[in-house]
Amino acid sequence: MTHDLKFSYAQLSTTLANYLAPYFDKHKAQQLAAIFTEAEFDGITTHGLKRFPRFIEEIEKNMVNTQNQPSIEFQSAGWMLINGKQGPGPLSAAFATEQAVTLAESSGIALVGLKNTNHWLRPGHYAKTAAQQGCAFISWTNTLANLKAHGSEAGSAASLGNNPLVIALPASPDPIILDTALSQFSYGKIQHYMENNEPLPVPGGYDKEGDLSTDAESIFNNLSASAIGWWKGSGLSIMLDLLAAMLSGGQSVNEISKNPGEQNVSQVFIAIKLEKLWGDAYHDRLAELQSQMRASGLHWPGQSLARNRKHHDENGISVAASTWQAVLNAVHDTGTPA
Amino acid sequence: MTHDLKFSYAQLSTTLANYLAPYFDKHKAQQLAAIFTEAEFDGITTHGLKRFPRFIEEIEKNMVNTQNQPSIEFQSAGWMLINGKQGPGPLSAAFATEQAVTLAESSGIALVGLKNTNHWLRPGHYAKTAAQQGCAFISWTNTLANLKAHGSEAGSAASLGNNPLVIALPASPDPIILDTALSQFSYGKIQHYMENNEPLPVPGGYDKEGDLSTDAESIFNNLSASAIGWWKGSGLSIMLDLLAAMLSGGQSVNEISKNPGEQNVSQVFIAIKLEKLWGDAYHDRLAELQSQMRASGLHWPGQSLARNRKHHDENGISVAASTWQAVLNAVHDTGTPA
Numbered sequence: 001m002t003h004d005l006k007f008s009y010a011q012l013s014t015t016l017a018n019y020l021a022p023y024f025d026k027h028k029a030q031q032l033a034a035i036f037t038e039a040e041f042d043g044i045t046t047h048g049l050k051r052f053p054r055f056i057e058e059i060e061k062n063m064v065n066t067q068n069q070p071s072i073e074f075q076s077a078g079w080m081l082i083n084g085k086q087g088p089g090p091l092s093a094a095f096a097t098e099q100a101v102t103l104a105e106s107s108g109i110a111l112v113g114l115k116n117t118n119h120w121l122r123p124g125h126y127a128k129t130a131a132q133q134g135c136a137f138i139s140w141t142n143t144l145a146n147l148k149a150h151g152s153e154a155g156s157a158a159s160l161g162n163n164p165l166v167i168a169l170p171a172s173p174d175p176i177i178l179d180t181a182l183s184q185f186s187y188g189k190i191q192h193y194m195e196n197n198e199p200l201p202v203p204g205g206y207d208k209e210g211d212l213s214t215d216a217e218s219i220f221n222n223l224s225a226s227a228i229g230w231w232k233g234s235g236l237s238i239m240l241d242l243l244a245a246m247l248s249g250g251q252s253v254n255e256i257s258k259n260p261g262e263q264n265v266s267q268v269f270i271a272i273k274l275e276k277l278w279g280d281a282y283h284d285r286l287a288e289l290q291s292q293m294r295a296s297g298l299h300w301p302g303q304s305l306a307r308n309r310k311h312h313d314e315n316g317i318s319v320a321a322s323t324w325q326a327v328l329n330a331v332h333d334t335g336t337p338a
Numbered sequence: 339m340t341h342d343l344k345f346s347y348a349q350l351s352t353t354l355a356n357y358l359a360p361y362f363d364k365h366k367a368q369q370l371a372a373i374f375t376e377a378e379f380d381g382i383t384t385h386g387l388k389r390f391p392r393f394i395e396e397i398e399k400n401m402v403n404t405q406n407q408p409s410i411e412f413q414s415a416g417w418m419l420i421n422g423k424q425g426p427g428p429l430s431a432a433f434a435t436e437q438a439v440t441l442a443e444s445s446g447i448a449l450v451g452l453k454n455t456n457h458w459l460r461p462g463h464y465a466k467t468a469a470q471q472g473c474a475f476i477s478w479t480n481t482l483a484n485l486k487a488h489g490s491e492a493g494s495a496a497s498l499g500n501n502p503l504v505i506a507l508p509a510s511p512d513p514i515i516l517d518t519a520l521s522q523f524s525y526g527k528i529q530h531y532m533e534n535n536e537p538l539p540v541p542g543g544y545d546k547e548g549d550l551s552t553d554a555e556s557i558f559n560n561l562s563a564s565a566i567g568w569w570k571g572s573g574l575s576i577m578l579d580l581l582a583a584m585l586s587g588g589q590s591v592n593e594i595s596k597n598p599g600e601q602n603v604s605q606v607f608i609a610i611k612l613e614k615l616w617g618d619a620y621h622d623r624l625a626e627l628q629s630q631m632r633a634s635g636l637h638w639p640g641q642s643l644a645r646n647r648k649h650h651d652e653n654g655i656s657v658a659a660s661t662w663q664a665v666l667n668a669v670h671d672t673g674t675p676a
Contacts (some may be wrong), residue, residue, distance in 0.1 A: 076614050078416040079446035108417035109449040111610065136581060149636055159634045167577040169584060178577045180570050202550065202568060203540070212540065229566025230540060232518050235639040239505040239516045242627055242638075243474060246507060246612060246620065254630040270608075272449065274584060276414050282584065289580055292592040296497045298487055300580075301573040 005319045012317070013037040016052070019331045023059055023066045028091060035090045039122045040317050043308030044179075046188050047122035049323050053330035055121075063261050064088050064118050070095050073249075078107040081249055084117030086263065093120035093267060094129070100271035101133045108276040112269040115250025119262060124179035124302070126269065127168035131175030134282075136272040140165040141265055142244045145257040147183050148224045150234040154210030158223045161253040162186075163240040168302075170274060171286045177302030182237045183225045190220050244268050343657045350655070351375040354390070357669045361397055361404045366429060373428045377460045378655050381646030382517075384526055385460035387661050391668035393459075401599050402426050402456050408433050411587075416445040419587055422455030424601065431458035431605060432467070438609035439471050446614040450607040453588025457600060462517035462640070464607065465506035469513030472620075474610040478503040479603055480582045483595040485521055486562045488572040492548030496561045499591040500524075501578040506640075508612060509624040515640030520575045521563045528554050528563065582606050 007015070016033035017026075024032065032055075039048035058064040068087035072080060080099055084092040096114040103110030120126070120141060130137035143161035152159060162183040169176045185204040193200055193216035203212035205219030205226045212226065219225055227233025245252040250266030251259075274282040293300055345353070354371035355364075362370065377386035396402040406425035410418060418437055422430040434452040441448030458464070458479060468475035481499035490497060500519040507514045523542040531538055531554035541550040543557030543564045550564065557563055565571025583590040588604030589597075612620040631638055 074615060076446035077444065078448070079610070079614055081615060106415065107445055108414035109447055109608075110416070111447040113615070136584060138581075151637075152635060156635065159636055167574075167581065169577075169580055176577075176580065178573045180573065184567055184570070227567075228570045229520075229522055232522070232566045235516045235518065236505075238631070238636065238638055239507075239514075242507055242514065242624075243476075243505065245627060246474060246623065247610065247615075249615060252627055252630060254627075254634060270447075272417070272585065276417060277412060277419060277451070277585075277587060285584065286580075289583060289590055289592075292590060293576070296592060297490060297494065298497055298576065299489075300576055 004321055005324050006316045007319060008316045009037060009041055009313065012040065012319075019052075019056075019327070024088075028088070031094065032088065032090055035094075035121055035125050038125060040319070041309055041312045042124070042305045043312070044122050044124065044305075046186065049319060049327055050188075051119075051121060053326045055119075056330040058118065058261065059088075061261070063263050070114070070117075072099070078103060078110045080110070080112045082112060082114045084114050086116055086118065089118035089120045089265075090125070092117045093126050093269075096267065096269045097126040097129050097137075097139075097271070100137075100269040101130050101135050101273075104135055104271040104273040109270065109272045111247060112271075113244075113248030113250070114267040114269065115248040116264045117250075117267055118265065120267065122179070123164050123166035124168075124177050124305070127166040127177045127179065128175055130269075130271050131168040131170040131177070134170050134273060134275055135168075136170070136274055137166070137168040138270040139167075139268060140240050140244060141267040142241045142251075142253050142256065143265060144262045145253050146187070146223060146225065147227050147234075147237060148206050149238075150227065150231040152210075154206075155208055155222075158225075159254075160227065160234060160237040161241055161256075162225070162227075163237050163244070163253075165240065169286060170282070171290060172283055174306040175302070176286075176290075176300050177305065179302065182227050182233050182240070184228050184233075185225060187220060187223075187225060190216050190225065194220050342659055343662050344654045345657060346654045347375060347379055347651065350378065350657075357394075357665070362426075366426070369432065370426065370428055373432075373459055373463050376463060378657070379647055379650045380462070380643045381650070382460055382462065382643075384524065387657060387665055388526075389457075389459060391664045393457075394668040396456065396599065397426075399599070401601050408452070408455075410437070416441060416448050418448070418450045420450060420452045422452050424454055424456065427456035427458045427603075428463075430455045431464050431607075434605065434607045435464040435467050435475075435477075435609070438475075438607040439468050439473050439611075442473055442609040442611040447608065447610045449585060450609075451582075451586030451588070452605040452607065453586040454602045455588075455605055456603065458605065460517070461502050461504035462506075462515050462643070465504040465515045465517065466513055468607075468609050469506040469508040469515070472508050472611060472613055473506075474508070474612055475504070475506040476608040477505075477606060478578050478582060479605040480579045480589075480591050480594065481603060482600045483591050484525070484561060484563065485565050485572075485575060486544050487576075488565065488569040490548075492544075493546055493560075496563075497592075498565065498572060498575040499579055499594075500563070500565075501575050501582070501591075503578065507624060508620070509628060510621055512644040513640070514624075514628075514638050515643065517640065520565050520571050520578070522566050522571075523563060525558060525561075525563060528558050532558050
């Protein structure tokens with residue numbers, strides 16, 4: 001198979017749900033398939049099919065326990081603690097988001113901490129879900145240590161997480177969504193420049209001497225990507241990690257990095273029900289703020305998602321033959337009917 | 339007067355309280371004097387005496403209304419809205435912090451939005467207050483437009499706020515505090531490089547062609563400072579502004595920039611009472627996380643504050659003759675007894 005493939009949303013999500021069927025009950029397989037498919041249709045290909053083989057691999061290695069359900073361990077008026085019990089990260093994150101949105105209905109603002117969970121795939125998915133229910137939403141996860149702290153010794157190991165952060169507001173018709181890691185570039189992006197023998201457009205890591213560098217290969221090989229804003233992003237990364245550990249009761253970047261692979265990460269989900277303050281008027285106010293941004297020539301985060309989605313809904317999406325082959329290999333290797 | 343001056347905490351705070359006495363009742367004057375003095379003693383000189391003349395000037399221009407009290411306009415279980423009524427920003431921010439901490443006692447997490455307020459001086463002050471009462475704390479403010487959006491047209495005006503953000507955790511004996519604006523460098527810092535005829539150590543803004551630049555003079559003169567992480571910090575700045583406006587019901591960066599000077603900013607204060615989840619055990623857990631960071635060679639944000647404070651408490655602080663002269667000019671100009 002050397003040609004790119006084309007899928008409609010229904011085709012891709014049904015196919016992926018079938019591939020996941022040996023591991024999950026029907027509803028969960030469909031929910032997971034939808035999260036992978038939505039990433040592709042929203043144009044976030046880094047967190048769609050490219051991560052599918054790794055997800056299957058983590059199941060096969062028992063890093064992701066397919067049968068475990070998240071359980072609620074603590075609840076106060078506005079704060080809930082959920083134990084993900086090493087279950088599938090996207091399902092636990094979706095459950096945590098649902099709980100945060102529901103809690104916010106009564107308390108205005110709600111915080112859900114999720115501990116012992118796995119990679120949640122695309123953070124923007126949960127932000128979109130919460131925003132579609134009228135919530136402002138702030139959420140983040142910690143990760144394996146994969147960022148070099150600014151000012152750390154030359155040649156020392158990565159000690160910070162890129163700790164992806166997502167912030168959303170329920171604008172109409174499409175939510176405003178910032179979905180970003182704290183690394184200036186993802187390793188996927190750095191690898192892309194490396195393979196094209198191109199330097200990064202701005203410094204994105206440190207060389208062996210500890211100086212800021214645009215050398216993609218050196219940064220990739222030395223796991224020495226830098227945080228946004230150097231010392232500033234390093235500090236922000238530390239704070240999001242400490243907050244994630246303290247607000248979920250879970251593991252810190254340092255502790256996660258001692259696990260085999262990236263397991264038992266800690267996540268935070270904060271939902272704020274705008275109706276509590278604004279009634280229905282929040283729609284108009286958000287539209288007014290968007291109109292101001294338009295007048296200033298500003299683009300707001302996530303503005304391209306709706307455009308991508310519309311295009312893909314109308315035309316289907318193209319999947320590179322190599323990407324699809326990797327999906328097939330993952331499910332073939334494991335005896336999944338394909 | 340050409341020599342630097344030396345003050346103890348009591349000397350400086352008493353002197354400043356006297357200078358503020360014509361404008362405020364005794365308690366308020368002391369509270370404000372303490373916020374200025376603490377910034378100096380913690381070593382944050384950018385937000386101490388150097389801002390005192392501007393504070394007096396804003397009072398004289400009626401941008402800061404010395405008599406107005408903040409009032410609570412809305413309250414749900416975990417969300418309170420306060421109208422600052424153009425009163426003195428630091429007093430309103432201190433009141434909002436106090437309300438957030440108190441609300442968090444019952445609901446676990448509390449959000450206070452503060453609208454129509456003025457510059458709060460040093461964000462870390464409120465973070466320290468909340469952390470000393472056992473709260474994790476996340477707070478930010480929007481500002482005048484003073485940052486160039488990444489990707490905006492060459493030569494176009496600044497359209498984003500540097501929207502300072504503060505995050506704190508109640509570690510012992512000293513809280514962990516990140517206190518940072520989203521600009522890579524403050525204009526004060528850029529001016530410092532400019533006056534020394536030095537380039538910035540890393541790009542900190544855009545030149546006339548719209549390219550990233552280390553030219554301090556050009557960035558300063560064109561009000562073209564950049565956000566941390568270029569496109570990433572631009573997005574983060576927009577989101578913090580939108581959240582500040584929506585969570586406080588107040589003005590956005592765009593709207594603030596139409597005021598004469600920087601008035602009617604919007605602020606958010608989120609306090610989370612760690613005891614709700616952890617009981618007393620949060621002390622031990624935070625100490626454990628700090629010990630991990632120490633072992634990784636990491637410094638956490640705000641680690642220098644306690645060192646600075648100890649040194650200044652023991653030795654007093656030195657104030658440059660020119661800085662003190664500016665304070666005296668401000669109060670002399672306005673007929674304040676000095």
